[in-house]
Amino acid sequence: MTKTYEQTPSRKTAFLGLGVMGHPMAGHLARAGHDVCVFNRTEAKAHAWAKEYGGRSAPTPREAAAGADFVFCCVGNDHDLRSVVLGDHGAFAGMKPGAVFVDHTTASAAVARELYAAGKAKGLQFVDAPVSGGQAGAVNGMLTVMCGGDQGPFDAMKPVAMAFSRAVTRVGASGSGQLAKMVNQVCIAGLVQGLSEGIAFGQKAGLDMKLVLEVIGKGAAQSWQMDNRGSTMIDDKFDFGFAVDWMRKDLGLVLDEARRNGAHLPVTALVDQFYGDVQAMGGTRWDTSSLIKRLR
Numbered sequence: 001m002t003k004t005y006e007q008t009p010s011r012k013t014a015f016l017g018l019g020v021m022g023h024p025m026a027g028h029l030a031r032a033g034h035d036v037c038v039f040n041r042t043e044a045k046a047h048a049w050a051k052e053y054g055g056r057s058a059p060t061p062r063e064a065a066a067g068a069d070f071v072f073c074c075v076g077n078d079h080d081l082r083s084v085v086l087g088d089h090g091a092f093a094g095m096k097p098g099a100v101f102v103d104h105t106t107a108s109a110a111v112a113r114e115l116y117a118a119g120k121a122k123g124l125q126f127v128d129a130p131v132s133g134g135q136a137g138a139v140n141g142m143l144t145v146m147c148g149g150d151q152g153p154f155d156a157m158k159p160v161a162m163a164f165s166r167a168v169t170r171v172g173a174s175g176s177g178q179l180a181k182m183v184n185q186v187c188i189a190g191l192v193q194g195l196s197e198g199i200a201f202g203q204k205a206g207l208d209m210k211l212v213l214e215v216i217g218k219g220a221a222q223s224w225q226m227d228n229r230g231s232t233m234i235d236d237k238f239d240f241g242f243a244v245d246w247m248r249k250d251l252g253l254v255l256d257e258a259r260r261n262g263a264h265l266p267v268t269a270l271v272d273q274f275y276g277d278v279q280a281m282g283g284t285r286w287d288t289s290s291l292i293k294r295l296r
Helices: 022-031 043-053 061-065 078-085 109-121 134-140 151-164 176-204 209-216 224-234 244-261 266-280 288-295
Strands: 012-016 035-039 070-073 100-103 125-128 143-148 165-172
Touching (some): 012 061, 022 035, 022 043, 022 070, 035 061, 070 078, 070 151, 100 109, 100 151, 109 176, 134 143, 143 151, 143 176, 151 165, 165 176, 176 209, 176 224, 176 244, 176 266, 176 288, 209 224, 224 288, 244 266, 244 288, 266 288
Parallel strands (some): 012 035, 070 100, 100 125, 143 165
Antiparallel strands (some): 125 143
């Protein structure tokens, strides 16, 4: 798939974290014509990215962020996020007044609000902006981005973030982007379990499940998971996609937040336990559709 980039003025940007998501996201920024400086804890990955895309790399988040209009970030969790943002070598220490930090990490709403306040105190802007679409969405530049924060910095960052996105939407105040991502994961968890049970049931009943999914996929049961994972679930293939470890991390954030806000999530809590079973089976890096393995 070839991404068509909107014509936007070239901006000076930084990108922190070059994992399976960050590497192609930063690449799209460069291909869209932006000036990109990258940082990664494993410096060899940053050097390789710079060689591939013609950008620059820096040894610390602070140096990568120096002079940037926008600093994008996609790391593992709350702790990783604080480590690249705060402290003497963190991005906030190098950012110019008024610059916007855009965090694409799936993290807690609490850390988003914490860093929003810390940024404000330094004259900086912070937007929490977790993404949906997985590795394929990042590679193709077709991510869905849900954002929390102030309207001004959101409006400023949106045209730049469209380099790797198909939709960038502000859903509310600081932390709202992370909460929206939690809703996304709750919906996926229950759906994948239902799809797993349906396929397992049909196989036990002796049905041609690829044909059955083709039929019911034209009706009310249709979903992205059915369209993109149904066939591979039937074939028992899971060595790709969004890893079980990552989903458990995300569901842990969901369940922590639910304990704070009083939401009742019985199905989500149960599916989280089922993913724990998959981890115990050795499926830590299997795609989330591997829930069906428990039923075989």
